[in-house]
Amino acid sequence: MHKTNFAALALLSAACLTGMSSAATxxxxxxxxxxxxxxxxxxxxxxxxxxxxxxxxxxxxxxxxxxxxxxxxxxxxxxxxxxxxxxxxxxxxxxxxxxxxxxxxxxxxxxxxxxxxxxxxKPKPVTAEDPYGNLGRVFVERGIGEYDVDTAQVQVTLTPVGTLADGSAGKARTFKLLPSGGGPVIPNVMWGKYQVTATLNGKALQIRQRTDGRTPATWGAAYTGGFTRDYNALTPSMFLEVRVPRAGD
Missing domain, CATH: 2.60.40.10 (Immunoglobulins)
Incomplete structure (x- = not known):
């Protein structure tokens, strides 16, 4: 696994685009x-x-x-x-x-x-003006009342389960969350099924699919699932929430 620095990724992507300026065609x-x-x-x-x-x-x-x-x-x-x-x-x-x-x-x-x-x-470079990229988006929010969770310090690991939408096997990757108008997000994730875990300052968090208040969702050490069009999403996205484990969990 590796941790992704999005500022460095954006600079690297921009450099790659500059290097492509001499057209192959x-x-x-x-x-x-x-x-x-x-x-x-x-x-x-x-x-x-x-x-x-x-x-x-x-x-x-x-x-x-x-x-x-x-x-x-x-x-x-x-x-x-x-x-x-x-x-x-x-x-x-x-x-x-x-x-x-x-x-x-x-x-x-x-x-x-x-x-x-x-x-x-390939993944579109992300910027402060366009933090979503051109692939799937994983939104991760703190659970209701979880004020001790600073999403800026949360790290999320995505491990592919089976073949992804582009036909690749993918690999496990760890991300920090980026701010966006739709909430903390991981951009440019290839659509597919993933096992998702999260940590806060190195300590494991509990995670679940974001609940709409009507559908019950169970907290656990990991969440496994795919992308949906919930919450009026324009593209299939994943919506999750995290919390600090309760005593006795």
Missing amino acids: PAQKGFITGTVVNEQGKPLPGVEIDVDNTLSYDSSLITYTDAKGQYRVDVRKLPFTFQVYAKMKLKYGDSTVNVELVPNNPDAVAGLAGGVRDFVF
């Missing part, structure tokens, strides 16, 4: 082109590419990557600027999740001239 005048791969460099076919006209509402050009993970859009007669996005559909349980992929260059592309925008399926 050859430029073609009058065309927007690109290649979409995963973190291991494997091409991803069938990814939706949205070439969005920045000057006109609802006038996107939509295409999909081919078997080599490549796409090509003709803009030779379109004197506009375009913002390019890539979205991959990922199946998780009964849900289909649209995952925003990370571009090598987020800048708009000038029409007529064209340009290259390559994308990678």
